[in-house]
Amino acid sequence: MMENFDVAVIGGGVMGCSTALYLSRNRMKTIIIDRGALCREASGVNAGTLTLNMTRASLIPYAIKGWELWNSTEKWLLSSIGTKKVNGLSLAFTEEEEELLSQRVQARQAMGAPIKLISGKEAQEIEPGLNNSVRSAAWCAKDGFTSAYLTGHAFKKALSQENSEVMEYSKVRGIEIVKNNFKIFLENNEDITAKRIVLAGGVWLEEMLSWLNVKIPIKCLINQLIITERMPTVMKTVLSIANGLLSLKQFDNGTILIGGGWQGLGDKERGGVEAIPENLRGNIRLACHAIPELRSGRMVRVWLGLEAETADALPLIGNVPGISNAYVIGSVHSGYTSGPYMGWLLSQFIMGQETDMPLFEPSRLIN
Amino acid sequence: MNKELTNKNNLRVAENRVVRKAYATVNIDGCEVKAPVGEILAVTLFVNRKLTLKYSSRNKEPRGFFCLMGSCQECLVQVNNRIVPSCQMVVEEGIIINTGINK
Amino acid sequence: MTKTFPNDIQNVDVVVLGAGPAGVAASKAASQEGAKVIIIDENASAGGQIYRAPPNEFQPHNSFKSPEFQEGEKQRKILSNSNVKTLFNHRVWSISSDLVISTIGANGLGSLHPKSIIIANGALERIIPFPGWTLPGVIGLAASTILLKSQFVIPGQSTVVAGCGPLLIAVAYGIIKSGGKVSAIIDLNGQLDWMKVSPKLLSRPDQLLKGMNWFATIKKAGVKQYNRYTVTNARQVGNMLRVSIAPINSKGLILGSKKQTFVEGECLTIGHGLFPSTEITRLLNAKHIYDTLKGGWVPVIDNYFRSSIPGVYIAGDATGISGAFSAVQKGRIAGITAVRDLNMMSQQNFEAKVKSERNMLKKNENFGKAAVSLMSLKPELINIITSETIVCRCEDVSRSEIDEAISSGARDMNQLKAWTRCGMGPCQGRTCSDAIEAILASKLGSRELAGQWTGRTPLRPMPIDEIIGEYSYDDIPIPEAAPL
Numbered sequence: 001m002m003e004n005f006d007v008a009v010i011g012g013g014v015m016g017c018s019t020a021l022y023l024s025r026n027r028m029k030t031i032i033i034d035r036g037a038l039c040r041e042a043s044g045v046n047a048g049t050l051t052l053n054m055t056r057a058s059l060i061p062y063a064i065k066g067w068e069l070w071n072s073t074e075k076w077l078l079s080s081i082g083t084k085k086v087n088g089l090s091l092a093f094t095e096e097e098e099e100l101l102s103q104r105v106q107a108r109q110a111m112g113a114p115i116k117l118i119s120g121k122e123a124q125e126i127e128p129g130l131n132n133s134v135r136s137a138a139w140c141a142k143d144g145f146t147s148a149y150l151t152g153h154a155f156k157k158a159l160s161q162e163n164s165e166v167m168e169y170s171k172v173r174g175i176e177i178v179k180n181n182f183k184i185f186l187e188n189n190e191d192i193t194a195k196r197i198v199l200a201g202g203v204w205l206e207e208m209l210s211w212l213n214v215k216i217p218i219k220c221l222i223n224q225l226i227i228t229e230r231m232p233t234v235m236k237t238v239l240s241i242a243n244g245l246l247s248l249k250q251f252d253n254g255t256i257l258i259g260g261g262w263q264g265l266g267d268k269e270r271g272g273v274e275a276i277p278e279n280l281r282g283n284i285r286l287a288c289h290a291i292p293e294l295r296s297g298r299m300v301r302v303w304l305g306l307e308a309e310t311a312d313a314l315p316l317i318g319n320v321p322g323i324s325n326a327y328v329i330g331s332v333h334s335g336y337t338s339g340p341y342m343g344w345l346l347s348q349f350i351m352g353q354e355t356d357m358p359l360f361e362p363s364r365l366i367n
Numbered sequence: 368m369n370k371e372l373t374n375k376n377n378l379r380v381a382e383n384r385v386v387r388k389a390y391a392t393v394n395i396d397g398c399e400v401k402a403p404v405g406e407i408l409a410v411t412l413f414v415n416r417k418l419t420l421k422y423s424s425r426n427k428e429p430r431g432f433f434c435l436m437g438s439c440q441e442c443l444v445q446v447n448n449r450i451v452p453s454c455q456m457v458v459e460e461g462i463i464i465n466t467g468i469n470k
Numbered sequence: 471m472t473k474t475f476p477n478d479i480q481n482v483d484v485v486v487l488g489a490g491p492a493g494v495a496a497s498k499a500a501s502q503e504g505a506k507v508i509i510i511d512e513n514a515s516a517g518g519q520i521y522r523a524p525p526n527e528f529q530p531h532n533s534f535k536s537p538e539f540q541e542g543e544k545q546r547k548i549l550s551n552s553n554v555k556t557l558f559n560h561r562v563w564s565i566s567s568d569l570v571i572s573t574i575g576a577n578g579l580g581s582l583h584p585k586s587i588i589i590a591n592g593a594l595e596r597i598i599p600f601p602g603w604t605l606p607g608v609i610g611l612a613a614s615t616i617l618l619k620s621q622f623v624i625p626g627q628s629t630v631v632a633g634c635g636p637l638l639i640a641v642a643y644g645i646i647k648s649g650g651k652v653s654a655i656i657d658l659n660g661q662l663d664w665m666k667v668s669p670k671l672l673s674r675p676d677q678l679l680k681g682m683n684w685f686a687t688i689k690k691a692g693v694k695q696y697n698r699y700t701v702t703n704a705r706q707v708g709n710m711l712r713v714s715i716a717p718i719n720s721k722g723l724i725l726g727s728k729k730q731t732f733v734e735g736e737c738l739t740i741g742h743g744l745f746p747s748t749e750i751t752r753l754l755n756a757k758h759i760y761d762t763l764k765g766g767w768v769p770v771i772d773n774y775f776r777s778s779i780p781g782v783y784i785a786g787d788a789t790g791i792s793g794a795f796s797a798v799q800k801g802r803i804a805g806i807t808a809v810r811d812l813n814m815m816s817q818q819n820f821e822a823k824v825k826s827e828r829n830m831l832k833k834n835e836n837f838g839k840a841a842v843s844l845m846s847l848k849p850e851l852i853n854i855i856t857s858e859t860i861v862c863r864c865e866d867v868s869r870s871e872i873d874e875a876i877s878s879g880a881r882d883m884n885q886l887k888a889w890t891r892c893g894m895g896p897c898q899g900r901t902c903s904d905a906i907e908a909i910l911a912s913k914l915g916s917r918e919l920a921g922q923w924t925g926r927t928p929l930r931p932m933p934i935d936e937i938i939g940e941y942s943y944d945d946i947p948i949p950e951a952a953p954l
Contacts, residue, residue, distance in 0.1 A: 037885050037888075040885075040888070044888065054952065056952075056953055056954065057954055093943055094943070100951065103954075104954065107954055133943075149888045152888070153878075153888075153889050156879070169881075228934070229895065229896040229931060230895075241948075242951075243948065243950070243951035243952065244951060244952030245948050245949050245950075245951070245952065261949065261952065262949060263949065265566075265567075273567055274564070274566050274567060274927070275564065275927060277564070277572050277579065277581065278947065279947075280937070281579065281937055281938060282946050282947045282948070284934060284937055284938055285938045285941055285945070285946050286946050286948060288934065288938055289943055289946070294934060295934050295935040295938070296934070296935070297933075297934050298896065298931040298932055298933050298934060299928060299931065299932045299934055299937065300895070300896045300898060300928070300931045301894070301898070301926050301927075301928075302926065302927045302928065303926060313953040333952065333953065
């Protein structure tokens with residue numbers, strides 16, 4: 001492919017896809033490249049939770065905007081990915097958890113999150129299926145979830161409609177700066193030329209940045225997810241616990257998804273390899289403690305998703321340090337929620353506009 | 368000779384060919400039914416002409432067992448408030464079975 | 471990974487997964503050479519599908535004890551007289567990359583830590599979907615075998631028996647012998663197809679004789695046989711099933727409408743052959759190869775049944791469909807190879823034993839090959855899957871939804887699954903994978919291009935209350951808090 005693109009986005013997760021979508025809408029000749037199918041990594045295998053309870057306090061304003069976007073996908077993504085708006089509750093079962101919960105609620109309220117601390121009894125009114133032993137809860141009405149696995153298909157359609165070039169199953173092996181352009185080399189020996197590049201490779205950002213001789217360490221978490229078969233309705237909210245290590249929801253089709261960041265075994269090279277039995281049991285025990293009725297069902301699948309985390313657990317959004325016309329986005333905890341909004345901000349930046357909210361300067365993380 | 372082997376309208380091969388040493392009473396959707404101890408529960412339901420065991424996920428169409436060996440998961444029923452494949456359970460005294468999940 | 475479950479077994483050399491003829495043979499052979507062996511099976515006793523034991527509470531009359539029943543009793547006795555430790559009523563739900571086997575049984579979760587594993591989990595029955603296949607009263611041929619052999623129940627007052635392979639004839643015979651009526655036999659294969667394989671059947675004259683007896687019994691009962699016919703449709707009419715059938719050519723293509731007709735029965739039992747179960751080998755990421763002569767996707771193995779993963783061996787139909795007789799030799803070779811690889815056996819002893827097993831294996835394998843060719847998937851048969859036919863039973867995914875996903879760009883099994891939800895239900899793709907792979911392959915050009923679904927844990931749906939057991943909140947090892 002010899003055409004000269006205005007921008008090449010490398011990495012087809014929610015960050016890369018959103019950025020590419022907004023740029024192509026603003027008439028930039030765009031190409032998005034992924035070594036697999038769009039949104040088949042973290043963006044497609046996460047729990048789909050759109051939560052303010054589990055988002056870091058400092059990222060709340062971004063998550064609120066992201067939540068609004070996921071709740072209006074017909075406007076910008078042009079298809080539905082099953083977004084459901086429901087109440088979110090983060091639960092405290094012990095005294096320590098109550099204290100922790102109270103701290104976290106205050107921090108998020110300070111950033112504008114519509115979260116309220118309520119009693120165990122009030123929580124049970126919102127979620128009757130809750131264990132009687134719940135002491136208090138953080139309640140957020142602006143909560144909910146999507147079916148993450150539908151994201152890739154939706155972006156693919158939207159991007160194709162904007163005449164953005166979508167190149168799946170194409171692995172990039174390196175980038176060179178030639179004159180004032182970027183030459184992107186694919187494993188099949190094709191190369192693509194673009195005036196600008198956006199690195200949006202999630203857990204593989206560390207490797208991508210090294211193509212440009214920039215060193216930023218990115219940690220790779222191996223997050224466990226568990227799904228049950230279709231069950232009678234036992235809950236109607238999205239649940240978490242005080243310290244954030246539970247995500248629990250029931251989809252319209254009756255299946256229940258359990259997550260929260262319990263770790264499995266794996267790495268960037270091999271992907272998720274296998275669950276750790278004690279963590280599998282622990283995660284499910286925690287979920288059953290919150291919703292006892294869960295016991296009557298059966299687990300049908302476990303999988304592991306890779307999640308990227310920077311040294312300060314805040315995202316990278318901005319210029320690739322030291323290289324003009326090269327940008328980077330991603331690696332944020334629970335980034336699915338704010339993904340579309342962060343992509344929007346980067347697209348503004350790339351087009352030379354003032355961004356609606358501050359970015360996150362990547363150079364702060366240079367080793 | 369063939370007519371001796373099964374009683375009319377009874378799918379179980381007659382007792383002069385195979386002795387079923389003990390019988391138990393199980394409850395199927397509120398009805399008490401006698402069944403041989405050890406018989407696969409899905410088979411008991413089948414013999415008693417309870418062919419529909421559950422309803423399919425999206426279309427809510429009637430389903431019965433297909434593989435009888437724990438693979439297809441079509442024979443799901445409720446036993447003591449748990450969802451179980453009826454081909455993986457056997458008749459015991461007092462079991463309470465409810466069909467019709469997802470109707 | 472140091473926490474132990476209540477049922478943690480450390481001191482074991484070889485674990486055999488599956489107590490059918492291959493697994494029993496493998497475990498006995500390994501144990502005889504001094505290895506500490508555990509055999510594990512979800513059923514209450516050994517026998518697999520073919521030699522499945524009737525309930526203990528059932529006592530068949532001597533004249534009603536089929537050859538399979540007797541062989542099964544023999545195998546169960548062999549096992550109980552050996553030093554093999556048995557774990558019945560236990561299910562394997564996961565195997566880690568360092569071969570730690572996670573189990574679940576009456577005592578809750580457990581784990582086994584063997585040095586080697588022999589996978590003998592047999593085969594699954596292929597069924598190509600058609601309109602009406604999901605109706606209650608439509609059951610697999612393998613299911614009918616279980617009804618007849620281990621439950622002593624006939625599938626219906628009258629039964630239409632359809633599909634292909636030796637199972638077709640065995641089931642028809644079994645129904646007649648048990649006093650039931652076979653409305654008709656609908657065989658994908660023609661008489662020529664049967665005759666073509668008869669030379670191979672000669673390598674086991676005892677079995678050939680048995681087969682001829684089956685055919686004679688069926689003929690004597692006056693059963694109408696339709697050769698080179700397929701079922702195209704099943705409908706409920708009163709409490710009967712009206713089964714539409716149509717003639718096909720050797721590739722499974724439906725021929726002109728003149729000879730299409732229908733038959734009726736209270737039950738329709740149908741199966742389109744067997745294929746090796748690869749759920750465990752896919753979970754372990756073993757290498758696989760597609761081989762029509764073996765029934766479909768099979769794990770890549772060497773001449774001693776070693777898989778592509780060190781310490782993992784495969785035996786029986788799991789290596790490729792070849793029947794219960796060759797399963798014994800395969801099991802024995804795999805068992806002693808595992809022991810040899812653990813250096814618990816001399817090379818001389820090993821080679822001598824393998825040699826004697828190979829001679830018998832060749833004979834039995836020839837017989838098995840006849841069965842496979844009768845059961846292999848005729849490529850055009852997928853045309854009976856009309857666009858409204860439900861292909862994924864668990865998630866009610868129709869052929870038209872699958873075709874649409876493929877036209878809009880789904881280019882491998884995993885992507886097809888993500889876009890349509892096919893394979894996401896509790897059967898975990900076992901029922902529909904072969905048909906969906908065939909559909910995708912017909913569009914992409916080959917099975918290899920279509921691929922298989924990634925193996926996932928748990929291997930079977932697991933009751934949550936059995937996983938969690940009794941516990942208190944303090945027992946839960948909740949990880950560190952997420953960043954503020």
